[in-house]
Amino acid sequence: MENREFARILAETADLMEIAGEDGFRIRSYRNGASTIEGYTESIGDILADPARKVTDVPGIGKGLAAVLQEIALRGSFDKRDELLTKFPPAALDFLKIQGLGPKGIALIFEHFRITTLDELEQLCRDQKLRDLPRMGAKLEEKVLRSIAHLKERSGRFLLSFADNVAQELKESLAGLAGIEAITVAGSLRRGRETIGDLDLLVTGPNAEAALDKVGANPRVHEVLGRGPTKTSVKWGREGLQVDVRAVDHASFGAAMQYFTGSKEHNVALRQRAIRMGFKLNEYGLFHGDGETRAAGETEEGIYQALGLDWIPPELRENQGEIELAEAHALPKLVEQRQVRGDLHMHTTATDGRASLEEMAEAARALGYEYIAITDHSKALAMTFGLDEKRVVEFARTVRKVNETGDLGIHIFSGVECDILQDGEMDIAWDALAELDLVIGSVHGHMNQEPAVMTDRLLRAIECPHLTALGHPTGRLLLHREAFAFDFDKVITEAVAQGVWLEINSSPERLDLSATHVRAAKAKGAKFIVSTDAHHPKHLLNMQYGILTARRGGLEAEDIVNTYTRECFAQQRRGVKS
């Protein structure tokens, strides 16, 4: 069993324990155990199976959780969880995702109404029954209804990282199969969309059809939706991501890639162009007017070339002007991940990160970076033990010393992710911020302000001369929380004028700014940092998602300051006199 499955079961149990009103500290231990296991590099299953090893050596795992893990490994669940699941319906876990309802409220609802589904909860709100319960009123009913609507609306989409992981897992499972030449990702995952509806895989090789059977037989497959000679569709895992796998002829591979990568809008435009030029374009190839002779099809490049176009990177295929640019040989030279020289947003155990400065530096060095910035939270985020002025100044001093010794083999910029307070004031006094190399200003609370208030708040933050960049500027959480509303144009214009950079936060839950915002901001002359907001060394790998987003936004290396050399980067920072 995979670590994330152990983690999921523990976290889910913690949720149920909350509804059951159990001891908060015990619940925290379950959560803590879950998050440690999820981020643990070694397989918990292997440790459990090895009599020479003790799972209690894993921090946060004591005797109690060790027994629980052993039982999960044995039978996929454990007594306490089973007992809780008889008390509450499985939908109880969904209820926790509703904004405005917490464990206490949910317990109260279960106590008074025999409901088991979101639909029934929705009906209760419509019937204005919730207000019969203590401390619940009309506003809560409205809020719950809105939240349920949002939950339903987003259902069926998945985080980019989730789909990416499924794709990797499938590719690995097929890797050993004889007669398979290539397994390639197409669809919105290849285009790097921020959320994914379903996963498209193409398989080539003389034995490609055998891959379809192999996928259907994968133990993670929940349901086989269909199986024909060239295609199989399955629902993957309990999450139910639809995966379509197609066996494709060598001669059609490029055409299939083009066709199944999309987008729909891009493909429609491309097919119209083909018709105008006397061709017919489909998933099997680009054909001359007779419909028989193939003009192209083996490679994507061949198809675009035959249509008089430069090859268009998948990230740009949205029919937003890319075809015209390709015709004029004027496509942007999109940034590539190998051009990234440093990661500028990460946390350590000083606040809510899970690794030390040294461990983060080592992980970054292993990725080949020249520099990083450590940007722990500020004191407004008390729950993370955020830095106050004194600790900020100490930290800056420590970093200067570390850099002098050069022991870490990578340059560290001292930074902070400083909260932008309710009124736009920075959470850390300016003289302390001045000690640092880099200040990322982020909004973490009071996100429901009126748009005009939020706009003023961000403008005020930009006035702080020590602010280097705006972190996750819109505050959205994909599939979970909308971006907060503000006058984007006004804020970006001011940021550009003041030399404040904009973050593309690579965390797959954020991808903030979005590609659309990136495009708009670039048009105004903005500069960007693409950073991971890593709370664990493995999160540094999320850079790929930020880079995809940057590419979708049409960015070139020059637009992104953390592709610059260390010296160049240091000089470009706001407030540095040249």
Place this chain on the structure above:
DNA sequence: GCCGTTTTCGGCCCGACTGTTTTCAGTCG
């Protein structure tokens, strides 16, 4: 339930807001 010790018990990050109340519990981050 974990952890560390002052070593087998007591502490475990907490402040602010919201909508409900009529002084505050529940939710959120």
